[in-house]
Amino acid sequence: MNYLSTRxxxxxxxxxxxLLEGLAPDGxxxxxxxxxxxxTDTLAKWRALPYNELAFEILSLYIDDIPAADLxxxxxxxxxxxxxxxxxxxxxxxxxxxxxxxxxxxxxxLAFKDMAMQLLGNLFEYELARRGAxxxxxxxxxGDTGSAAEYAMRGKKGVRVFMTSPDGRMSPFQxxxxxxxQDENIHNIAITGVFDDCQDIVKAVSNDLGFKxxxxxxxxNSINWARLxxxxxxxxxxxxxxxxxxxxxxxxxxxxxxxxxxxAGHVARMMGxxxxxxxxxxxxxxxxDEFFRTGVYRVRAAVDTHETSSPSMDISKASNFERFVFDxxxxxxxxxxxxxxxxxxxxxxFDLSADPAFQQAAERFxxxxxxxxxxxxLAMIRDTEKRFATLIDPHTADGxxxxxxxLVPGVPMVVLETALPIKFAATVVEALGEEPARPKKxxxxxxxxxRVVQLPADAEAVKAYIAEHCD
Ligand SMILES: *Cc1c(COP(=O)(O)O)cnc(C)c1O
Numbered sequence: 502m503n504y505l506s507t508r509x510x511x512x513x514x515x516x517x518x519x520l521l522e523g524l525a526p527d528g529x530x531x532x533x534x535x536x537x538x539x540x541t542d543t544l545a546k547w548r549a550l551p552y553n554e555l556a557f558e559i560l561s562l563y564i565d566d567i568p569a570a571d572l573x574x575x576x577x578x579x580x581x582x583x584x585x586x587x588x589x590x591x592x593x594x595x596x597x598x599x600x601x602x603x604x605x606x607x608x609x610x611l612a613f614k615d616m617a618m619q620l621l622g623n624l625f626e627y628e629l630a631r632r633g634a635x636x637x638x639x640x641x642x643x644g645d646t647g648s649a650a651e652y653a654m655r656g657k658k659g660v661r662v663f664m665t666s667p668d669g670r671m672s673p674f675q676x677x678x679x680x681x682x683q684d685e686n687i688h689n690i691a692i693t694g695v696f697d698d699c700q701d702i703v704k705a706v707s708n709d710l711g712f713k714x715x716x717x718x719x720x721x722n723s724i725n726w727a728r729l730x731x732x733x734x735x736x737x738x739x740x741x742x743x744x745x746x747x748x749x750x751x752x753x754x755x756x757x758x759x760x761x762x763x764x765a766g767h768v769a770r771m772m773g774x775x776x777x778x779x780x781x782x783x784x785x786x787x788x789x790d791e792f793f794r795t796g797v798y799r800v801r802a803a804v805d806t807h808e809t810s811s812p813s814m815d816i817s818k819a820s821n822f823e824r825f826v827f828d829x830x831x832x833x834x835x836x837x838x839x840x841x842x843x844x845x846x847x848x849x850x851f852d853l854s855a856d857p858a859f860q861q862a863a864e865r866f867x868x869x870x871x872x873x874x875x876x877x878x879l880a881m882i883r884d885t886e887k888r889f890a891t892l893i894d895p896h897t898a899d900g901x902x903x904x905x906x907x908l909v910p911g912v913p914m915v916v917l918e919t920a921l922p923i924k925f926a927a928t929v930v931e932a933l934g935e936e937p938a939r940p941k942k943x944x945x946x947x948x949x950x951x952r953v954v955q956l957p958a959d960a961e962a963v964k965a966y967i968a969e970h971c972d
Contacts, residue, residue: 509834523720552590593742614649617731622653629659641699680951694958705960723761732765750777754904758814782903793870796854871903882932
C-alpha cells in the first residue's frame with residue numbers, strides 16, 4: 502500500500518515512512534492511494550474475531566512494511582482487557598430501542614483518543630528501535646489528545662513528548678492527568694492563547710523542514726494517518742455488535758472537532774462496511790455543521806472560538822477535514838489546493854454550495870450533521886440519567902442530541918462515547934447536582950506536583966525550548 506498527499510505531491514510513501522511524519526512536504530495530508538475493499542465473506546470471518554485480531558486484519562490491509570507476526574504482536578500487546586477494562590475493548594450498550602452507546606473511553610485517560618494513541622506508542626517504539634532512531638513528538642492539545650499521547654509514550658524508548666496546550670483552558674482533571682506525569686521524556690508546555698494557537702505552532706514548526714529534520718520532529722495530532730487507521734477498527738467492532746448479520750445498515754453519530762474520528766468512519770464506509778449515515782455532531786463551534794448544511798466551509802478566528810462545556814470539540818478549523826474534501830472532489834489535487842490553499846488562505850472560507858460535489862456529501866458519502874448548545878448538553882445528560890440510569894459526558898451528550906435528530910426506524914444508531922463523565926465533572930454536576938464516580942486510580946490527582954512550563958504563543962519560543970531539551 503502506498504500513500505499520497507491530498508495536495509498532489511508526486512512522492513508515494515509506505516506506511517512506516519508516514520508513521521513518523523506529520524504533514525506531507527507540500528502541506529497536505531496523507532491518504533492511502535486506494536481504499537481496500539472488504540467483501541461479505543471477509544466481514545463474516547471478521548465478525549467472530551476478538552478486537553486485537555480484528556485490528557490486525559484491518560491494519561494489515563494498510564501496512565505492508567511491518568512483518569505480519571510483529572504487527573500481530575503489537576496489536577495483541579495494545580488491545581488488552583487490562584488496558585481497556587473489558588474483553589470487548591469497545592463494549593456496546595443499548596440505551597433504548599435502536600440507540601446504542603459504543604464505549605471508547607475505558608483506556609488509561611478515559612477518552613477515546615487512547616484507542617489510537619496506545620497503538621501509536623507501540624508502533625513508534627517498534628519502528629524507532631528497528632531504525633536505531635529517536636523521535637521528538639510535538640503536539641497540540643485542548644485536553645484529551647495530550648494526555649492520551651503522554652500516557653501512550655511515557656517511558657517509551659527513543660521518544661520525547663513536547664505537548665503544547667492552551668494555558669488555563671483545560672479542565673482541572675485534564676490538567677492534573679497531564680501535568681502530574683513526572684516521566685523525564687514528557688514535557689508539558691502551557692501556551693498563552695487558545696487551542697488553535699497551539700495547532701498553528703505545531704504547523705509552523707513542522708513546516709520548518711530544517712528544524713524538523715535536525716530535531717527529528719514528529720507529531721501525534723489527529724492528522725497522523727496511523728491514528729486515523731487505528732480508529733477505523735472500532736467502527737467494524739461497533740457494527741458487529743449492533744447487528745446479527747452483515748447485510749444490515751448501521752448509522753454512527755460522532756462527537757466531532759478535528760474530524761479525525763468521523764473521518765475514520767468515512768474510511769470504514771469507503772472500505773465497504775455497511776454504514777448508512779455518518780452524523781457529525783458539533784457544539785457551538787459549528788464550522789462542520791455549517792458546511793454539511795450549506796456547503797460553505799468558513800474557518801473561525803481564534804477570538805470567535807467559543808469556550809464550551811464540551812471543550813475537546815472547541816475548534817475553529819477541522820484539521821482532518823481536508824481528507825474528506827479530497828474524496829469529495831474526486832481526489833482532484835489541483836481543485837483541493839484551490840480550496841485549501843487559495844480560498845482558505847485568501848478569504849478564510851470556501852464555498853461548494855453550487856458545486857455538484859456538495860450534494861455528494863450526503864447522497865454518496867452519507868454525511869449528516871447536528872449542533873448543540875450548553876443547554877442541550879445539560880438536558881441530554883439529565884434525560885439519559887433519568888430514563889436509562891446512565892451517566893454520559895458532555896461530548897457524548899452532543900452526539901446523542903444530534904443522533905436523535907437523525908434516527909431512521911429499523912437502522913441502529915450507534916453513538917460513539919468519546920469520554921467518561923468524570924473527565925468533565927463540572928458540567929455533569931451542573932446537570933445532575935452530583936459528582937460522577939471517579940475510578941480509584943485517579944483519586945486525588947489534582948493535588949499531585951505538576952511538571953509544566955509556560956511559553957508565549959510563538960513558534961520560535963517553542964523551538965528554542967525543544968532545542969534546549971534535546972541532546
Ligand atoms: C478529541 C475529542 C473529540 C473530537 O474528535 P475529533 O477526532 O477531533 O473530531 C470529541 N470528544 C472527545 C471527548 C475528544 O477527546
